[in-house]
Amino acid sequence: MTNNIILRLAIQRKGRLSEDSLSLIKECGINFSSDTSKLKSEARNFPIEFLFLRDDDIPDYVADGVADIGIVGENVAIEKGKNIDHVKKLGFSKCRLSLAVPKEINYGGLGFFNNASIATSYPNILRNYLKENNIQAEIHEISGSVEIAPGIGLAAGICDIVSSGSTLLSNGLKEVETVMHSEALIIGNQSLSTEKKELLRKLIFRIESVQKGKNSKYILLNAPNGRLEEIVRLLPGMRSPTVVPLAKKDWSSVHSVLNEDEFWEVIEKLRAAGAEGILVVPIEKMIVWLLPMALYFT
Numbered sequence: 001m002t003n004n005i006i007l008r009l010a011i012q013r014k015g016r017l018s019e020d021s022l023s024l025i026k027e028c029g030i031n032f033s034s035d036t037s038k039l040k041s042e043a044r045n046f047p048i049e050f051l052f053l054r055d056d057d058i059p060d061y062v063a064d065g066v067a068d069i070g071i072v073g074e075n076v077a078i079e080k081g082k083n084i085d086h087v088k089k090l091g092f093s094k095c096r097l098s099l100a101v102p103k104e105i106n107y108g109g110l111g112f113f114n115n116a117s118i119a120t121s122y123p124n125i126l127r128n129y130l131k132e133n134n135i136q137a138e139i140h141e142i143s144g145s146v147e148i149a150p151g152i153g154l155a156a157g158i159c160d161i162v163s164s165g166s167t168l169l170s171n172g173l174k175e176v177e178t179v180m181h182s183e184a185l186i187i188g189n190q191s192l193s194t195e196k197k198e199l200l201r202k203l204i205f206r207i208e209s210v211q212k213g214k215n216s217k218y219i220l221l222n223a224p225n226g227r228l229e230e231i232v233r234l235l236p237g238m239r240s241p242t243v244v245p246l247a248k249k250d251w252s253s254v255h256s257v258l259n260e261d262e263f264w265e266v267i268e269k270l271r272a273a274g275a276e277g278i279l280v281v282p283i284e285k286m287i288v289w290l291l292p293m294a295l296y297f298t
């Protein structure tokens with residue numbers, strides 16, 4: 001038992017990470033008040049407390065142990081360079097950190113940035129990237145509205161977060177290099193007690209079950225027994241498909257789980273193999289012990 005031990009999770013108070021972070025926790029069956037105007041909130045049915053903070057402060061709080069874990073963009077986790085564990089990528093708030101230049105520039109490669117100045121809010125990531133690529137550039141650190149820097153003559157280019165690309169476009173810029181890809185990430189304090197690690201393991205187990213469910217579909221179909229072998233071969237299932245006889249002679253019902261990525265391709269093959277009455281049902285949660293999580297906790 002983990003009596004009175006509470007895991008403290010830092011979540012962005014307001015911004016691009018907040019909503020998806022809160023929904024993910026709720027999908028894990030954890031009930032709490034998501035009123036982020038408060039500083040803290042405690043769950044009613046899981047030993048976890050939420051701290052609502054600015055995303056830039058979260059790596060510090062986690063490194064110092066004020067929070068045990070936090071959800072931030074990988075870009076922030078890496079930029080802050082704190083001693084924290086990167087526990088689990090969450091698959092939302094996907095974006096990239098890119099170099100961009102005015103669209104009229106005839107860009108011929110990274111050499112363009114030699115002896116040029118680049119405006120960014122990510123000086124550490126940019127410095128490493130330039131070093132790895134042997135480029136000598138001057139880094140102008142600015143905290144917001146980076147995209148206006150070339151237009152006002154502050155820098156030749158910028159290094160900033162890009163998602164749809166429309167901010168660059170509306171500021172007359174074009175993306176020329178990707179420095180890193182980023183998504184939301186759970187970070188963790190490096191000296192969590194055994195009890196807190198156990199709570200974190202439980203939380204991640206739930207998160208992975210929700211994510212796996214979202215990426216999978218439950219499929220039911222009818223098949224003539226003569227084609228069963230071929231159809232079963234197309235459906236891996238969690239272990240193997242379930243096959244039950246139909247009331248109609250020489251027919252069976254086959255149930256299985258399909259991954260979203262291979263879904264349409266397999267459906268086509270099933271149809272060609274004689275499957276009929278195919279039903280597809282969403283899966284709320286799928287309980288599987290996944291390897292990356294097992295590795296983190298061993």
Ligand code: PRT
Pocket residue numbers: 012013014015016017053054055056072073074075076093094095160161162163164165166167168182183184
């Ligand atoms: O107030 P607080 O400090 O907590 O929040 P913030 O304003 O610093 O961060 P926020 O909420 O903007 O972003 C939080 C995290 O979301 C970032 O650290 C990224 O990991 C991730 N993320 C995903 C993004 C974007 N997409 C994004 N599009 N962060 C910022 N942007 C900005 C970008 O800076 C640029 O101004 O959106 C603009 C570009 O978007 P497009 O779609 O026009 O390309």
Ligand code: ZN
Pocket residue numbers: 054055056
């Ligand atoms: Zn921020």
